[in-house]
Amino acid sequence: MQLSQWLKRANLSQKDFAKLIEASPAAVSRLIHGDLQPSAKMIIKIDKVTKGEVGLKDWARQMTRRKEEANGI
Numbered sequence: 001m002q003l004s005q006w007l008k009r010a011n012l013s014q015k016d017f018a019k020l021i022e023a024s025p026a027a028v029s030r031l032i033h034g035d036l037q038p039s040a041k042m043i044i045k046i047d048k049v050t051k052g053e054v055g056l057k058d059w060a061r062q063m064t065r066r067k068e069e070a071n072g073i
Helices: 003-010 014-020 025-032 040-049 056-070
Strands: none
Touching: 003 025, 014 025, 014 040, 040 056
């Protein structure tokens, strides 16, 4: 699941989520828009807060999609 979808479903703001994962609201916004790749530490925090609904596989899919878009695939 994408982080933006999870936040909507959880009725949680980016600002509140940022506090839960100990990140800035700007970092959360950049994650959602694909402008920031999460570190392993951040992925673990996100996985924990979302109870596994947004995990490593989701970030891997997002990175693969972005690479394909950049390469015109």
